[in-house]
Amino acid sequence: MKFGLQLGYWMAAPPANAGEMVTAAEEAGFDAVFAAESWGSDAFGPLAWWGSRTSRVRLGTSVVQLSARTPTSTAMHALTLDHLSGGRAVLGLGVSGPQVVEGWYGQPFAKPLQRTREYVDIVRQVLAREAPVTSAGPHYPLPYTGPGASGLGKPLKPITHPLRADLPIWLGAEGPKNVALTAEIADGWLAIYYAPRLAGMYNEWLDEGFARAGARRSRADFEIAASCQVVVTDDAAAEIERMRWVMSLYIGGMGAPELNFHAHVYRRMGYDREVDEITELFRAGKKAEAAAAVPDEMILDTAIIGDEDHVRAQLPVWEKAGVTMLLIGVPDLESMRRIAPLVQG
Structure with missing residues (x-):
């Protein structure tokens, strides 16, 4: 099982130590940085x-x-990064949620599975560079012939020859239909809040996709990168307490109350009552109470927290569950120093 460093996205300002963390991750033996x-x-x-x-x-x-970005724009970014890095790019895609899609990007959120399938097809056409790129739509028609079209659009091939036609495309997916689609059309699954005890359920979703006609991969060459908080510490209780606040935000505050994909993940784990309570408290502005309502088990289902011996003993559990990469956040060089022996085996 490999390790990936998750840099995440920036908050109010760029992280001060990201550059040195990336360098340290490569030196420690991490397979990837995201x-x-x-x-x-x-x-x-x-x-x-x-x-x-x-x-x-x-x-x-x-x-x-x-x-x-449009699919062709994303393909341009990916092929550029792949050239600059000498063939090291991995394109991870996700639909996000309606609050961001419609509120920030001003795009409709409807039919995310159809949009994903069409999007990936266009990206692959660009990377293959076998013919001018076309798409019948309906979400990303190429060339565009709808309202306001000049009628002058024509199919194009990328000017720059992509370094790799098979640049890997991984999909972030949480629900059963999206995971099955991922197994069908992608090269890997970016799994958030993965719980090893539910590996049987995930495998059913994945197997549905692998069994579809024209599936791109099989389980043998498909990557599963699971986001996991891996913390080597002698004070597990303090770390769990810190994580309660983050988890209450994602369960109770990310997305609309009637459509929160992260909350749905935890409902599938069997935490219906807890999700209801956390959501109600968080939406009422009672954030401390919402964090306190997060039980230890909700955190430990998707994280590994403890001393080095404990963490080392838990890693095979995740590997046996089908995870090929643990995608972890490491906040500082001291934490990287603690993690490095585990990465190196």
Whole structure:
């Protein structure tokens, strides 16, 4: 099982130590470094800037949002990063949620599965560069012939020859239909809030996709990168307490009350009552009470927290559950020093 460093997206300002963390991750033996985006910093810029200090680690987006760019624009970003890094780019895509898609990008959120399938097809056409890129739509018609069209648009091939036609595309997916689609059309799954005890359920979703006609991969060559908080500490209780606040935000405050994909993930884990309570408290502005309502089990289902012996003993559990990469956040060089022996085996 490999390790990936998750840089995430920026908050109010760029992180002060990201460059040295990327360098330290490569030295420690990490397989990849990933950057994210929400509605502030983008994912490609940090990878190009800080990734230029590296020579081996893969550089991945986890994730770039479909609605932020047209499929051809995303393909341009990916092929550019792939050339600059000598073939180390991984394109991670995700649909985001309606609050961001419609509120920030001004795009409709409807039919995310159809949009994803069409989007990935166009990106692959660009990377293959076998013929001018076309799409019948309905979400990303190429060339555009709808209202306001000049009638002058024509199919084009990228001027720049992509370095790799098979640049890997991974999808961020949370629900059963989206995970099945991921297994069908993608090269890997970026899994958030993955719980090893539910591996059987995830495998059913994945197997549905692998079994579809024309599926791109099989389980043997498909990557599962699971986001996981891995913390080596002698004070697990304090770390769990810190995580309660983050988890209450994602469960109770991310997305609309009637459509929160993160909350749905925890409902599938069996935490219906807890999700209801956390959401009610968070929406009422009682954030401390919402954090206190997060039980330890909700955190430990998707995290590994403890001393080095405990963490080392838990890693095989995740690998046995089918995870090929643990995608972890490491806040500072001291934490990286503690993690490095685990990465190195």
